[in-house]
Structure formats: structure tokens, C-alpha cells
Amino acid sequence: MEATRRKFLTSSRNGILTIGLFPLWTGPTTAWAQSDPLPSWNETASKAAIVSFVGRVTKQGSADFVPDAERVAVFDNDGTLWVEHPMYTQLAFALDRVKTLAPQHPEWKDTQPFKAVLDGDMKALAASGEKGLLELIMLTHAGMTTTEFKKVVTDWLSTARDPKFKRPYTELVYQPMVELMAYLRANGFKTFIVSGGGVEFMRPWTEKAYGVPPEQVIGSSIKTEFRMQDDTPTLYRLPEVNFIDDKAGKPVGINEAIGQRPIAAFGNSDGDIEMLQWTTMAGAPARLGMLVHHTDADREYAYDRDTDFGRLDKALDAAAITGWTVIDMKADWKRVFKD
Amino acid sequence: MEATRRKFLTSSRNGILTIGLFPLWTGPTTAWAQSDPLPSWNETASKAAIVSFVGRVTKQGSADFVPDAERVAVFDNDGTLWVEHPMYTQLAFALDRVKTLAPQHPEWKDTQPFKAVLDGDMKALAASGEKGLLELIMLTHAGMTTTEFKKVVTDWLSTARDPKFKRPYTELVYQPMVELMAYLRANGFKTFIVSGGGVEFMRPWTEKAYGVPPEQVIGSSIKTEFRMQDDTPTLYRLPEVNFIDDKAGKPVGINEAIGQRPIAAFGNSDGDIEMLQWTTMAGAPARLGMLVHHTDADREYAYDRDTDFGRLDKALDAAAITGWTVIDMKADWKRVFKD
Numbered sequence: 107m108e109a110t111r112r113k114f115l116t117s118s119r120n121g122i123l124t125i126g127l128f129p130l131w132t133g134p135t136t137a138w139a140q141s142d143p144l145p146s147w148n149e150t151a152s153k154a155a156i157v158s159f160v161g162r163v164t165k166q167g168s169a170d171f172v173p174d175a176e177r178v179a180v181f182d183n184d185g186t187l188w189v190e191h192p193m194y195t196q197l198a199f200a201l202d203r204v205k206t207l208a209p210q211h212p213e214w215k216d217t218q219p220f221k222a223v224l225d226g227d228m229k230a231l232a233a234s235g236e237k238g239l240l241e242l243i244m245l246t247h248a249g250m251t252t253t254e255f256k257k258v259v260t261d262w263l264s265t266a267r268d269p270k271f272k273r274p275y276t277e278l279v280y281q282p283m284v285e286l287m288a289y290l291r292a293n294g295f296k297t298f299i300v301s302g303g304g305v306e307f308m309r310p311w312t313e314k315a316y317g318v319p320p321e322q323v324i325g326s327s328i329k330t331e332f333r334m335q336d337d338t339p340t341l342y343r344l345p346e347v348n349f350i351d352d353k354a355g356k357p358v359g360i361n362e363a364i365g366q367r368p369i370a371a372f373g374n375s376d377g378d379i380e381m382l383q384w385t386t387m388a389g390a391p392a393r394l395g396m397l398v399h400h401t402d403a404d405r406e407y408a409y410d411r412d413t414d415f416g417r418l419d420k421a422l423d424a425a426a427i428t429g430w431t432v433i434d435m436k437a438d439w440k441r442v443f444k445d
Numbered sequence: 446m447e448a449t450r451r452k453f454l455t456s457s458r459n460g461i462l463t464i465g466l467f468p469l470w471t472g473p474t475t476a477w478a479q480s481d482p483l484p485s486w487n488e489t490a491s492k493a494a495i496v497s498f499v500g501r502v503t504k505q506g507s508a509d510f511v512p513d514a515e516r517v518a519v520f521d522n523d524g525t526l527w528v529e530h531p532m533y534t535q536l537a538f539a540l541d542r543v544k545t546l547a548p549q550h551p552e553w554k555d556t557q558p559f560k561a562v563l564d565g566d567m568k569a570l571a572a573s574g575e576k577g578l579l580e581l582i583m584l585t586h587a588g589m590t591t592t593e594f595k596k597v598v599t600d601w602l603s604t605a606r607d608p609k610f611k612r613p614y615t616e617l618v619y620q621p622m623v624e625l626m627a628y629l630r631a632n633g634f635k636t637f638i639v640s641g642g643g644v645e646f647m648r649p650w651t652e653k654a655y656g657v658p659p660e661q662v663i664g665s666s667i668k669t670e671f672r673m674q675d676d677t678p679t680l681y682r683l684p685e686v687n688f689i690d691d692k693a694g695k696p697v698g699i700n701e702a703i704g705q706r707p708i709a710a711f712g713n714s715d716g717d718i719e720m721l722q723w724t725t726m727a728g729a730p731a732r733l734g735m736l737v738h739h740t741d742a743d744r745e746y747a748y749d750r751d752t753d754f755g756r757l758d759k760a761l762d763a764a765a766i767t768g769w770t771v772i773d774m775k776a777d778w779k780r781v782f783k784d
Contacts, residue, residue: 175658252700296660309704319514320704321635321660330700332693332719339722341700348701354671361591361669361680362687363702365648365659380671383678 143289145440146282152396152438155431156286159394160293163369170392172369174294179370180360180381181287183301183308183325185416186374186398187316189268189278191407194415196307197239198275199262203246220245232414243304244345248328251340252306260310271443279315281444283372283398287316290370298368300360301325302352302377306343324363326351352377357384374398375416382421382430395430397421402436482628484779485621491735491777494770495625498733499632502708509731511708513633518709519699519720520626522640522647522664524755525713525737526655528607528617530746533754535646536578537614538601542585559584571753582643583684587667590679591645599649610782618654620783622711622737626655629709637707639699640664641691641716645682663702665690691716696723713737714755721760721769734769736760741775 147153162170163177184190204214204223214220219238222230231238247255268278287297299318301308305325312318327348330341351359357380360368371378371385374397386395399418400407410418425432435442486492501509502516523529543553543562553559558577561569570577586594607617626636638657640647644664651657666687669680690698696719699707710717710724713736725734738757739746749757764771774781 175652298660305701305704313514321637321702323704327701330697332696332723334722337726338728339696339719339726341696341723357671357678357680358669362644362666363660365644365662380678383673384671384680387676387678389677 143292144282144285146285148438148440150434150438152431152433155394155396156289159370159392160290163392164293172392176366176369177290177293177295178298178364178366178368179287179290179295180298180300180324180364180368180372180385181283182373182375182378182381183299183303185400186372186378187279187283187299188275189271189406190416191400191409191413192269192415194303195275196303198266199259199307200242200246202262202266203258204242207246240347244328247304247307248343248345251342252330253340255306255343256310259307263311273443276311276315278443280398280439281441282439284316284444286372287318291317295370296322298322298324298360298364300351300356300381302350302355304328305351324351324359326355354380356381360384370394370396372396372398373421374400375418376421379421379424382424382428386428386430395425395428396433397425397430398433399435401434402439402442404436405442406435408436482631483621483624485624487777487779489773489777491770491772494733494735495628498709498731499629501731503632511731515705515708516629516632516634517637517703517705517707518626518629518634519637519639519663519703519707519711519724520622521712521714521717521720522638522642524739525711525717526618526622526638527614528610528745529755530739530748530752531608531754533642534614535642537605538598538646539581539585541601541605542597543581546585579686583667586643586646587682587684590681591669592679594645594682595649598646602650612782615650615654617782619737619778620780621778623655623783625711626657630656634709635661637661637663637699637703639690639695639720641689641694643667644690663690663698665694693719695720699723709733709735711735711737712760713739714757715760718760718763721763721767725767725769734764734767735772736764736769737772738774740773741778741781743775744781745774747775 144153144156162168163172165171181187184194188195201223204220208214208224211220214224219231219234219242222234223242263274263276266275267273268275271278290297297318299308299312299316299322301324303325305323305327308325309320309323312323313320329344329346329348331344333340333342349355349359356378360381367388368385369392371382373382378397382395386393397418400409400416402408409416410422422432424430483492483495501507502511504510520526523533527534540562543559547553547563550559553563558570558573558581561573562581602613602615605614606612607614610617629636636657638647638651638655638661640663642664644662644666647664648659648662651662652659668683668685668687670683672679672681688694688698695717699720706727707724708731710721712721717736721734725732736757739748739755741747748755749761761771763769
């Protein structure tokens with residue numbers, strides 16, 4: 107690095123540039139001033155796979171070269187970019203919402219799945235099944251305008267704390283993945299989030315946490331309806347599923363929102379299989395598929411084939427066959443969170 | 446302009462810059478080298494409204510200042526960015542598709558609405574109503590993968606010619622609007638297309654025609670399904686409506702795809718009313734709503750309240766009340782198309 111820098115300065119001195127003007131000239135400095143863009147990654151096969159892939163697709167004239175406009179990378183959110191245990195953050199939000207709204211709904215004391223939530227009975231909640239959980243989401247996420255919902259999410263995130271780390275949820279994003287996203291963007295990529303989570307639950311904070319603007323967040327959604335209320339246009343959130351952005355829904359959501367096929371995809375669970383297939387099995391040589399494997403019980407959690415949140419089972423088997431890289435959190439990451 | 450340039454060079458000579466280095470230093474040159482960014486617009490109220498709006502929202506410290514990240518502009522497509530008469534281009538595409546596919550469907554000779562298309566009987570086609578048109582779109586747009594459909598669209602556009610102008614449809618984009626989009630982008634805006642037309646009909650060509658990448662195109666869509674075919678992942682287009690991005694659907698589509706409210710919206714018909722309401726009636730001072738009024742029978746077409754394609758009736762009445770600017774094509778545009 108230092109040798110390159112010296113060489114550059116020497117040739118500049120002999121050229122039309124002068125040292126006097128140097129501070130103004132900010133063009134190619136990044137080429138030599140750049141330090142390691144992935145400082146939270148250990149020097150293991152995972153980091154090598156990333157750097158090699160980026161090198162190949164950005165090298166003009168290489169057989170693997172991909173033009174800027176086609177450099178699309180997609181990231182699952184829960185368990186890939188931030189913590190998803192002991193439960194999805196959005197579920198923690200929904201449970202808190204039930205408690206907040208309970209005084210206005212005395213009937214919930216005797217109605218499942220609300221009773222289970224208010225009693226803290228996670229077993230009874232699980233027994234209410236997908237139908238119960240869906241009902242919970244609808245009643246806590248719908249029945250208000252998009253503007254109101256955004257405020258509810260933002261307010262909750264500002265006070266809620268993760269039960270294990272005692273930190274705001276938005277601080278529990280994986281620092282190595284944040285670096286990876288920034289590294290890809292610095293190399294001409296557009297980075298999208300493609301999550302089973304609710305799109306309007308994520309958009310209020312993804313720009314700050316990941317550098318991903320609202321229009322690059324794809325997720326599950328409920329239907330909204332345009333309504334004029336007292337001469338003010340609003341979008342009202344209805345208790346009706348619009349789209350489930352999970353499993354085979356992920357490539358569908360990607361196509362609807364992005365309109366082109368990604369060249370890199372990052373997930374951590376069986377819900378990401380189709381997204382990684384769609385991305386990497388395209389017949390082109392340079393495609394990157396990676397799975398975050400939670401192997402670090404000390405610094406975060408260790409789980410894979412047997413968990414309710416973020417099960418990594420079939421995807422782990424598929425990785426060996428398809429050539430997806432499995433990120434070993436414990437071995438590959440120097441740190442999990444920003445200090 | 447020339448005075449500004451001279452002044453700049455003079456001050457440079459006296460500063461740390463030297464003329465010798467000048468060709469390398471490409472930073473702020475745009476600030477003075479910039480010529481009129483809207484050369485195809487006459488100096489009328491429409492152009493003044495655009496330039497004034499952009500000036501206000503980009504001026505740091507002004508009460509109307511809007512940060513880069515929130516500078517979102519949305520554009521209807523048919524009749525706002527390209528020609529929509531004598532019929533929507535996508536309908537011309539569907540009719541041609543029927544003729545192309547007819548040999549494989551002998552039954553169409555006796556089945557409406559196909560018979561009407563094959564007989565060139567537009568009256569009978571109109572009589573088949575919305576149901577007939579929808580059936581037409583489904584049968585010509587579905588039943589294949591997204592990759593196949595993209596090729597069909599691209600192939601058709603490369604040979605099809607507009608009946609009046611005898612030019613490829615993608616050349617019949619309005620040059621003043623193309624300049625407007627580029628001007629907004631140069632001022633930190635993201636420009637989105639929000640059209641009632643099919644999103645996958647537009648995406649293959651919007652980047653080249655307007656500088657709008659696929660992920661910034663929002664439109665109507667049919668459902669797609671993820672399928673593994675011989676170990677190859679595909680998205681298969683189903684004959685089922687997914688979303689109609691028109692009228693009250695436009696704000697819904699904007700919210701789903703962009704996740705924030707635009708500050709500028711451009712349309713040309715009653716189908717754009719809700720999009721303009723959602724954009725401009727937000728309580729904030731600096732919002733821009735504009736309607737392209739087709740007033741130029743010589744260079745393009747003249748139509749408004751009484752037409753099947755792009756009816757401008759209620760929106761024209763609303764414009765006067767809401768403060769939307771009506772673009773008078775004949776008076777405001779120096780040229781309609783690129784020569």
C-alpha cells in the first residue's frame with residue numbers, strides 16, 4: 107500500500123500535477139488511501155470469497171465483468187443483518203403493541219392469541235399457530251395510516267431493548283455485514299434488503315443502520331388503501347395480507363421491485379433458498395451466494411437445524427451442492443456488533 | 446454565462462489552481478459550464494415553475510429545502526413521457542401479439558375478443574369491454590417466463606413502428622420531459638416512472654429512453670410464480686392480475702415501491718389525480734404537480750376531455766383548485782421529439 111502511494115506521488119510530481127494542488131484533487135486518492143474495507147472479517151475463506159468475487163465482476167475486460175447497472179446484491183434481514191433470537195424483533199414489537207393496546211380491548215383478556223400474549227404464555231401463543239400469529243400482526247399493524255404506523259415503529263425502537271444484550275435493536279446489526287454492504291456499494295453495487303419481515307417495519311431505520319434507502323427495502327406487506335380524510339390524502343393500512351416475501355416469494359418480490367436478477371445474495375435460513383437459487387443458478391460464471399451460520403453462542407447465538415426462528419437446515423445441505431459459501435460467525439467475524 | 450466563466454477563471458489564476466492543471470480538475474466545472482438544462486422548453490410559466498421549484502428545494506437554509514434523500518419525483522408514462530395515441534403502445538403490442546400467435550390458435554377466428562383483433566374490428570373490440578381487453582392482455586402477456594417475455598417485448602419494439610410518425614415507439618418520447626428528468630436528477634432527485642402500463646413491458650427500455658433503471662419503474666403487473674425447470678430457476682408469468690397501478694392504485698404503488706412520499710409528480714390524465722394529490726397535498730410548502738395537456742394537433746395530438754386514451758377531464762378541473770401547473774404542449778415546448 108505504502109509503496110503504491112509513493113509510486114503514485116512520484117509520477118505525479120513528474121507529470122502535470124503539482125504538490126501544491128494536491129489537497130484539492132480528490133479523484134483517484136481512494137485507490138491508494140483505501141484501508142481494508144472489511145476490517146471486522148478475519149482472513150478466512152469467507153472474506154477471500156467476497157474479495158475475489160468483487161475483484162472479478164469489477165475488472166474491465168474480464169470474462170466475469172458485470173456492468174455497474176447490473177451489480178445488484180440482495181440481503182435477507184433477520185439473522186443475516188441483525189439478531190433474530192430469542193424471537194424476530196418484529197414479533198417482540200407486536201407483543202409489546204398488544205400490551206400497549208390492551209386497556210382499549212378488555213375482551214383480549216379472554217381471547218386467544220391475545221390472552222397468551224398478556225399472560226406471557228409463549229406455549230399457548232405457539233399453539234395458536236400461524237393463524238393466531240397472523241391475527242396478532244394484523245391487529246397490531248393495521249387500522250391506521252402509513253404515517254401513523256411509521257411513528258409507532260420509530261417510537262417503539264427508540265425505547266425497546268433486546269432482552270439479552272440490553273441494547274436498542276437497531277444497534278444489534280452485524281458490523282461485518284454492514285461493512286460488506288458498504289464495500290459492495292463502493293464497488294458500484296446497489297444493495298437491497300429482501301426480508302420476510304414487514305417492509306414498513308424496516309423502512310424507518312434501514313438507511314441509518316445499513317445505508318439502505320426505503321426504496322431498496324423489499325419485504326412482506328399488508329394491503330393499503332388510498333383515502334381522502336378531511337381533504338388530506340392518506341394511505342390506510344388494512345388487515346389483509348398483500349404479499350409474503352419469504353421462500354419462493356423472495357424471487358417474486360425481487361423481480362417485482364428490482365426487475366433484474368441479482369448477482370449476489372446473502373441469507374441465513376431455509377427461507378432464503380429460492381433467493382439464492384434465483385441469484386446463483388443463472389448460468390453465468392460469477393455469482394455469489396452466502397449463508398450466515400450462527401455458530402457463536404458466546405458473542406451471539408448458536409443455532410441451525412433445530413430452531414423456530416431462522417432454521418438453517420435444507421439450505422445448509424444445499425450450500426455444499428450449489429457452491430454457496432457458509433459464513434462461520436465464530437471463525438469468520440472479528441466482532442459481531444459495533445462496540 | 447460567459448461572464449461567470451471568465452470570472453471563475455480569473456479567480457482561479459489568482460488562487461492555488463494553475464491553468465496547466467485545469468483539464469484534470471473536473472469538480473466544480475459543471476457549476477459554470479452548464480448551459481440551459483431545459484433547452485426544449487420555451488420561456489413560459491411552466492418552465493419558470495419547474496426552475497423555481499428546483500431552486501427552492503435545493504437551496505440550503507431555505508424554508509423549502511428538501512434533503513437529497515427525500516427528493517423523489519414520479520412520472521406517469523403514457524401521454525406524459527411518450528405518445529399514447531391512437532392507442533396505448535402496449536395495446537398495439539397486444540394486438541400484434543394476437544396476430545403473431547393466431548396460427549397456433551385456430552379457435553381465435555371465432556372467439557371474441559380475438560376475432561375482433563384479427564378482423565381489425567376496433568368497434569367489436571371496444572364492445573368486448575374491460576373483460577375482453579383483460580383477456581387479451583392475459584393471453585398475450587402470460588404463459589411464459591419473465592426472460593421470455595422480455596425478449597418478446599424487445600423484439601417487437603425493434604421492428605414495430607408508430608402508424609402516424611413511422612418511427613420506433615421508443616423514439617416517440619417527449620424530449621422536454623426527458624430533459625426535465627435529467628435536470629431533476631442533476632439536482633439530486635431520484636426519478637421514478639409510475640404507470641398504469643405493465644411494469645415488465647416498460648423495464649426493457651426505460652433506462653435507454655429516459656435514464657430510469659428497472660428498479661425505478663412502477664407499473665401494473667400480473668402474478669409470477671417461482672419454478673425450477675430442469676434445475677434452472679425461472680419466474681413464470683401467470684394469467685392473473687397482481688396489481689393495477691392506476692388512479693387510487695398509484696399512491697399505493699408508490700408507497701409499496703418507494704416507501705416515501707414524492708415531492709414532485711407529473712401526469713396527463715384523470716388516472717393521475719390521486720398520485721398528484723398524494724404528492725402535493727402534504728401540508729409542506731414546496732411541492733410540484735404538473736399535467737401535460739395535449740394541445741398540439743400539428744406536432745402530436747390535441748385531446749383532453751373526450752378521448753378513450755388519456756382522458757384529461759376531472760384532473761383539468763382539479764388543477765385550477767390545487768395549484769397544479771398545466772403544461773401547454775403547443776406553447777411550452779420548443780420541440781416535442783428529439784429530431
